[in-house]
């Protein structure tokens with residue numbers, strides 16, 4: 078599919094303070110857009126970032142057919158920007174689309190759109206280690222029709238936002254609490270899709286957790302309220318003894334790309350990895366017996382996020398961590414090393430984009 082490109086008349090980049098980047102508040106000069114109607118994607122454009130107009134009857138607003146992805150581009154050198162596992166993000170986007178009865182996108186269209194956008198806006202990719210250009214692909218239903226049914230029309234955008242280093246002032250272990258009242262996902266629901274509605278529904282429990290002094294909710298399963306699932310925007314890992322344990326993917330947990338990378342690397346380091354049900358009681362037992370060594374979250378935003386404290390029904394696991402555990406640190410260094418092109422990528426995860434080759438410069 079050919080992308081028609083309209084360049085911004087004037088770049089807004091001079092307004093940007095690269096040393097003070099807030100997450101997701103500033104958007105680079107251009108955006109990608111395409112439309113779906115009559116059974117096909119068409120009208121692919123890259124154009125200046127700006128407002129879009131839709132009618133109030135647009136179906137996404139009423140029935141929630143909206144999905145998205147979250148990924149990052151990393152500065153390697155003057156000529157090269159790197160994406161991390163974009164094919165996996167594309168595959169997950171299509172999985173989400175299938176679950177929500179939305180149209181899939183060809184991998185070549187997705188990757189090409191990302192590459193052209195990056196070539197045009199490569200100066201927006203911050204250069205310091207830890208900083209990155211956050212990429213947000215989003216698809217939503219645009220048919221104007223107040224009927225609770227599958228929309229026949231969609232729009233797909235990619236917008237990008239320079240983001241600061243997550244760990245500017247060193248690693249900051251998060252505090253998690255389970256919730257007695259709320260669940261994130263049920264078997265057969267939309268938990269394994271990156272559906273916008275999953276997030277809207279989690280805000281109230283997250284707010285309650287924050288009011289009680291915790292960073293995020295540690296979600297338990299909806300049926301028995303017993304097995305650990307994941308955290309707000311991260312999958313969760315436990316190092317118990319010398320075994321790395323993470324909840325399996327059984328339909329309620331988002332299959333994280335970082336999660337998959339952690340599992341692959343850990344196995345290569347000859348660490349035993351178990352993807353299985355782990356109950357909150359098993360976790361507390363491991364803590365009490367002294368075998369629980371580390372807890373960390375894994376996700377695109379922070380890569381690896383150490384967990385210092387877990388609260389559950391009045392009991393607390395306090396790992397007394399000032400910083401990150403040695404295993405989580407090794408994992409963080411290994412993954413970010415690949416992302417920033419500092420460590421050899423033997424897995425084909427890095428997707429370098431030569432930003433000097435655009436025909437549009």
Ligand SMILES: Cc1ncc(COP(=O)(O)O)c(C=O)c1O
Pocket residue numbers: 147307308309310311312331332333334335336375376377378
């Ligand atoms: C609910 C949820 N779980 C886990 C993750 C981690 O996924 P990834 O590693 O692909 O960013 C995310 C972030 O996308 C998320 O929103």
